[in-house]
Amino acid sequence: MITANARAVFHPEGPFKLTTIERRDLQPHDVLIEIKYAGICHSDIHTARGDWGPVNYPLVPGHEIAGIVTQVGSEVKKYAIGDRVGVGCMVDSCGECPNCHKGEEQYCLSGNTGTYGAIDRYGQYTQGGYSTHIVVTEDFVVRIPDGMELDKAAPLLCAGITTYSPLRHWGAAPGKRVAVVGLGGLGHMAVKLAHAMGAEVTVLSQSLSKKEDGLRLGANHYYATSDPETFKQLAGSFDLIVNTVSAKIDINAYLSLLALDGTLVNVGAPAEPLPVQVFSLIPHRRSFAGSMIGGIRETQEMLDFCAEHNIAPEIEVISANRIDEAWERVLASDVRYRFVIDIGTMDNE
Numbered sequence: 109m110i111t112a113n114a115r116a117v118f119h120p121e122g123p124f125k126l127t128t129i130e131r132r133d134l135q136p137h138d139v140l141i142e143i144k145y146a147g148i149c150h151s152d153i154h155t156a157r158g159d160w161g162p163v164n165y166p167l168v169p170g171h172e173i174a175g176i177v178t179q180v181g182s183e184v185k186k187y188a189i190g191d192r193v194g195v196g197c198m199v200d201s202c203g204e205c206p207n208c209h210k211g212e213e214q215y216c217l218s219g220n221t222g223t224y225g226a227i228d229r230y231g232q233y234t235q236g237g238y239s240t241h242i243v244v245t246e247d248f249v250v251r252i253p254d255g256m257e258l259d260k261a262a263p264l265l266c267a268g269i270t271t272y273s274p275l276r277h278w279g280a281a282p283g284k285r286v287a288v289v290g291l292g293g294l295g296h297m298a299v300k301l302a303h304a305m306g307a308e309v310t311v312l313s314q315s316l317s318k319k320e321d322g323l324r325l326g327a328n329h330y331y332a333t334s335d336p337e338t339f340k341q342l343a344g345s346f347d348l349i350v351n352t353v354s355a356k357i358d359i360n361a362y363l364s365l366l367a368l369d370g371t372l373v374n375v376g377a378p379a380e381p382l383p384v385q386v387f388s389l390i391p392h393r394r395s396f397a398g399s400m401i402g403g404i405r406e407t408q409e410m411l412d413f414c415a416e417h418n419i420a421p422e423i424e425v426i427s428a429n430r431i432d433e434a435w436e437r438v439l440a441s442d443v444r445y446r447f448v449i450d451i452g453t454m455d456n457e
Contacts, residue, residue, distance in 0.1 A: 109130040109131065109132065109133060110130065110131040110132070110133065110140065110241060110243065111128050111129075111130060111131075112128065112129050112130075112131055112239045112240045112241040112242070113126065113127075113128055113239065113240045113454050113455060114126075114127055114128065114129045114168045114235065114238055114239035114240070114454070115127070115168065115238040115239070115428050115431055115454065116129070116165075116166035116167060116168045116235075116238070117156050117165065117166065117167050117169075118165050118166045119165055120156065120157045120158050120163070121157070122156070122432055122435070123432045124238075124431045124432055125166075126428075126454070126455065127166060127168075129168060129235050129239060131241055131242060131243040132230055132232060132243050134179060134180070134181045134243060135181055135245070136181045136182045136183035136184070137181050137183055137184055137245050137246050137247070138180075138181040138184070138243050138244065138245055138246070139177050139179070139180050139181065139184060139187050139193070139243070139244060139245075139246050139249055140177070140178050140179035140180075140241060140242075140243050141173070141175040141176065141177055141178065141193060141195065141241065141242050141243075141244065141249070142175050142176050142177075142178045142240065142241055143173055143174070143175040143237055143239060143240055143241060143242060143451045144174055144175045144176065144258045144259075144450075144451055144452065145173075145174045145175070145258050145259045145261075145262040145425075145448050145449065145450060145451060146170040146172060146173050146174075146236075146237035146238055146239075146262060146448070146449045146451055147170075147172030147237075147262040147263040147265070147266065147267070147423075147446055147447070147448050147449075148170075148172075148431070148434055148435070148438060148446070148447040148448070148449065149171065149172055149263075149266050149267065149293065150292075150293065150354050150438060151171070151197075151266070151377070152169035152170060152171075152236075152435075153435055153438060153439065154354065154377070154379065155167070155169060155224070155225055156169055159379040160377075160379065163225060164225070164233055167224065167225060167235070168224060168235035168236050168237075168238050168239050169224055169225075169236045169237075169238055170223070170224065170236035170237030170238040170239070170449075171195070171196055171197040171198075171222070171223040171224065171236055171237060171265065171266055172196070172237065172262045172263050172264075172265045172266045172267070172448075173194060173195040173196070173223070173236075173237035173242065173262060173265060174192075174193075174194045174252060174258040174259070174261045174262040174265070175192075175193065175194075175242075175258070175451075176190065176191070176192060176193070177189055177190060177191040177193055178241075180246075181246075184246050185246070186246045186247075186249070187246055187249060187251075191251065192251070192252040192254075192258065192261075193249050193250065193251055193252060194249070194250045194251075194252050194261055194262070194264070194265045194411070195223060195237070195242060195244050195248065195249060195250075195265065196223070196250070196265035196266055196269060196401065196407055197214070197222065197223055197265070197266055197401050198213060198214060198220040198221060198222055198223060198248060198401070199221050199222070199223050199228065199234060199244050199245070199248050200220065200221035200228060200229060200245060200248060201213040201216035201218070201219075201220040201221065202216050202217070202218040203247075205217040205218060210403075211403040211404070211405040211406065212403045213248075213403050213404060214400050214401045214402060214403055215400070221234060222234060223236045223237065224236030224237075237451075238428070238431065238449060238451075239451070239454070240451055240454055247404065248404060250265070250404060250407050250408045250411060251408065251411070252411060253411055253412060253414075253415035254415075255415065256411070256414070256415050256420070257420070259423060259425055259448050259450070260420040260421055260423055260448075261411070261420075262448050263293065263297070263421040263423065263446040263448065264297075264410065264411060264414060264420075264421065265407070266401065267293045267294050267297045267421060267446060268297050268301075268410055268411075268414060268421070269401050269402040269406065269407045269410050270294055270297075270375050270399075270400075270401050270402075271294055271295075271297045271298035271301055271350060271352065271375060272297075272301050272402065272406070272409075272410040272413070273399055273401065273402035273406055273410075274348075274350055274373040274375060274397075274399040275298065275301055275302055275305060275307075275348075275350065276305075276406070277399065278347075278348045278371050278373060278397075279347075279348075280301075280302045280305045280306075280307040280348060281305055281306050281307060282306035282307070283306075284306075284307045284308070284347045284348060285307070285308050285310070285345060285346045285347050285348075285367070286302045286307040286308065286309050286310070286346065286347065286348045286349075286350065287309075287310045287311070287312050287342075287345075287346045287348070287349040287350070287365065288302065288309065288310070288311050288312065288327075288349075288350050288352060289312045289313075289333075289349060289350065289351040289352060289353055289357070289362065289376075290312075290313060290351070290352040290353035290376065291311050291313050291318045291321065291322050291325075291445075292352065292353070292441065292443075292445060293421075293438075293443070293445050293446045294352035294375060294376065295311070295313075295352040295353075295445075296321070296325055296421070296422060296444075296445040296446075297421055297445075298350050298352060299311060299322060299325045299326050299327050300325055300326050300419050301413075301414075301419065302326070302350075303325070303326025303327070304326070304413070304417040304419055307348075308328050308329075309326060309327045309328050309329075310327060310328065310329040310330070310331065310342075310345075310346070311327045311329070311330045311331070312331055312333050312338070312349075312362075312365075313330065313331075313332060313333065314332065314333055314334050315332050315334055316330065316332045318330075318444075321444065325422075339361050339364060339365065342365050343364055343365060344364075344365070344366070344367050344368075344392070345365055345367060346365050346366055346367060346370055347366075347367055347369075347370050347371075348370065348371055348372075348373065349362060349365060349366060349370070349371070349372040349373070350373050350375060351372060351373065351374045351375065351376055352375055352376050353376045353378070354376040354377055354378050355376075355378050356378050356380040356381075356382065357382070359372070359382045359383070359384055359388075359396070360383075360384065360385050360388040363384070363388040363389065363394055363396065364388065366392065366394045367392070368392050368393060369392075369393050369394070369395075370392070370394050370395070371394070371395040371396075371397055372394070372395070372396050372397070373397045373398065373399050374396075374397070374398045374399075375398075375399050375400075384396055421445060421446045422444055422445045422446065423445070423446045423447070423448045424443060424444070424446070424447055424448070425447075425448050425449075425450050426447055426448070426449055426450065427449075427450055427453035427456050428449055428450070428451065428453045428454045428455075428456060429453070429456045431449065434447040434449075
């Protein structure tokens with residue numbers, strides 16, 4: 109077994125503690141990655157605090173991973189020692205179901221294997237990227253394009269693909285009117301990506317406090333949803349709305365903003381239900397949908413798109429001993445726009 113240093117939570121309220129974890133010995137198609145940076149996702153907090161179900165502790169979160177290949181299995185073909193690579197929200201799937209064959213491993217009918225908090229095919233409990241090393245089968249590793257900085261690549265492995273996938277699937281392009289609900293870690297990436305795809309982009313945020321940022325990131329318009337006039341003014345305006353917030357909102361009010369045949373896609377995952385009135389959908393043939401990350405092929409496509417268009421997340425790099433502070437700031441919406449852990453500081457106290 110391979111020993112890695114890590115930061116783990118031992119109960120729902122933390123705090124993080126320095127510990128060691130074991131990674132499996134390399135199987136023929138595995139790669140060993142020395143993790144350089146790991147992004148902090150709101151999903152890490154939801155999971156660790158039990159919002160989405162029971163958790164086995166200790167838990168090492170982190171599914172926005174960027175690093176360097178340091179060892180490869182005997183039959184690895186895709187990667188070599190020294191390659192710059194990334195790992196996102198999943199590390200395996202059945203590989204046999206129709207969805208996996210379509211390259212949509214995130215929707216594996218047997219359930220994909222999460223990067224942390226899951227049981228892998230070897231019967232081991234998966235632990236994530238708040239650690240110095242990880243072992244992953246080569247088919248669930250992506251290549252980070254040359255010229256893309258590793259610290260900025262890390263959040264693309266969740267925040268980037270989570271917003272890229274629905275924008276591509278529902279056709280964000282010139283002539284399309286796209287609204288992004290929330291300007292946080294996911295939302296700011298949705299704005300950048302939709303703008304690069306040529307769509308007309310509107311940010312719908314609780315207040316105007318981030319308006320200057322939103323317009324700088326690529327939005328054409330910015331509205332405060334705390335103002336009731338916003339919903340009157342924008343009724344029937346959008347072809348696509350991407351809801352990135354992980355809190356309960358009045359989903360029917362946002363559905364009223366869709367044009368004929370428009371779709372509201374939820375990528376934020378609040379713990380509470382979002383009640384939908386059927387008459388918010390019927391009159392204008394509107395759709396309410398969900399989307400979860402993307403497959404490995406699409407994740408690589410997203411990274412290449414970001415490299416081509418010079419798209420990177422806005423990040424704040426922190427040392428590993430500041431994770432607890434960073435989590436509290438995420439909950440307080442006090443980050444612009446993604447925390448990234450410098451794993452080289454893992455042993456710092």
